[in-house]
Amino acid sequence: MRLKQILLGATLVGFMTAVPFEVMGSTVSDNARSFLFFGKKKNKKASAGAESKSEPVKSSYDKILTDTATVTKGMFNVIHNGDSYYFEIPRALMGRDMLIVNKLVRVPRELNDAGVNRGINTSNQMVRFELDGKGKRVMVRQSRPRPVVDPNDAIARSVNDNYIDPLIASFPIEAHNSDSTSVVIKVNDFYNGNKPTFGDVFGDINIGTPAVSDLSRIVNIKAFENNVYALSELTTRVVEPGGAVNITVEVGSSLVLLPEKPMTGRYASSRIGYFTEELLKYSDDQQRVGKANFITRWRLEPRPEDMSDYMAGRLVEPVKPIVFYIDRSTPAKWRPYIRTGILDWQKAFEMAGFKNAIQVRDFAEGEEGDEDDINYSVLTYAASAKS
Structure with missing residues (x-):
């Protein structure tokens, strides 16, 4: 009963150095040769030891990026080696605003029956990555909306001091890349349920119990041009009068780079x-x-060359139209009606001065696009008795 009550209230990272000895201008006897030979034995060991020390020492970066590691290149390079996942973060992206978007990807019957379905957005937050003063750690600061104030007003200083953004996470720097333009951090604990700093899915859907560590894991983390996507399978245990119930969900967490100019x-x-x-x-x-x-x-803006027409009231196409994709699980018979319902909004955008502002496309099987890439706005079709 407790689980149902909770759910119904839900809102939705050597060679040996052979140094020949010479006795200049003299003949060496056998005894002398024997003495010299055995006398060299210690030197041979010393030479071998010295030579082994001269072998190239692997850097911390090389120890992470071994032959068994796989790398997905994108906004952050994602390095996967064994059970470990790493972000290779360019220093140039330190201090940039990024958005964390968490969504349910797969849910169990208990959540489905309560209307908590696949595709539900559970939480969002804006963050920035920063280097600490000593350059040994990467800090994550939550970026909260600031009060509105004219920067030229005297009170702006007080606003800045009274609304500081909090630090929410810290990562030790595991390595630097070869030219020190990027730092490498290990992100396992932030996606396997141990540290729900980037998204507490069970709290967000009002269950409130923590993830069970030995029943939770990272499924995959991959990089795209302007975002990184982590898929996690997380399990929690809810105790009811009839016994304990395990709840397992798959959560997709996107970390997306926001435009430099808001x-x-x-x-x-x-x-x-x-x-x-x-x-x-x-x-x-x-x-x-x-x-x-x-x-x-939506960020609908006319092209610079169309600005005069736009200001004169003539319809222009936006730089970046709004594109919705119909996901592959949507029955074919319903797709035309879904498409029509979305495109009905076209007239409203025309009143705002834009033509072809909204578009609908199918996510065909085998298409190159990846639904995990947050650049694709996907309309999710949920198989559920409640939605």
Whole structure:
């Protein structure tokens, strides 16, 4: 009973050196030769020892990147060697904003029956990777939305001091690459359930119990051009009056690099319905703390060469249209209707000045695209009695 009650409330990383001896201008007797020969024995050992020490010493990076290791190249190179997973993080990406997006990939019957299905987004958070002052650790800082303030106002200094972003994780640096442009960290504990810092799936779906370490594991981690994707199989145990119940889920966690130049925020208007985010607002002129609501929206922008037409009210195509993919598990008979329902929004975007702003495509079998790449917005079809 407890499990059902909990679930129904759910919201959704030597050679020997042969030095010939010479006796200049003299003849060496057999006894002398014997003496000299055996006298060289210690030197031979010393020479061999000295030579073995001169063999190239493997760097920490070489010890990780052995012949048995596999590397997936992308935003971070992902190194997999045995049971260990590593991120090779370019120093150039330190301090950049990144978004963690966690989704359910596979769920058991108990969650499915409660309407917690595959494809549900369980949590998001924005983070930045930083090097510590000594260059021995990589720190992860949660990047929270800051209050709105004019940087030229005196109060901006106080806002900066009163809303510091917290550190949430720390990794020892395991190695540096050959030219020291990247650092290598081991990420196992952050995806195998031991440290739910990047996403506490059982907490997020209101079960609240921790992952069982010997029943949880990393299935795979791979890299894409602007993101890294980790697939984990995590198990928890819930105790009910009738006994313990094991709950196993597969969770996909994407770490995606956000644009270096953020999109300009747009204030909400009561005349138009939007989902919004509320932020505090400070200024030197105010007598009390204000609030500002910003709309959540797609980044639809006209091409620079089309800007004059766009400003004149003529329809233009966006730089990056909104593309939805229909996942491979969707029955073929329903796909035309799903496509029509999505494309019905085309008229609304035309009122905003864009044509062909929204598109729908099938994820065909054998297609090169990878559904695990967060750049693909995939419409998930759930086989469930509740959704």
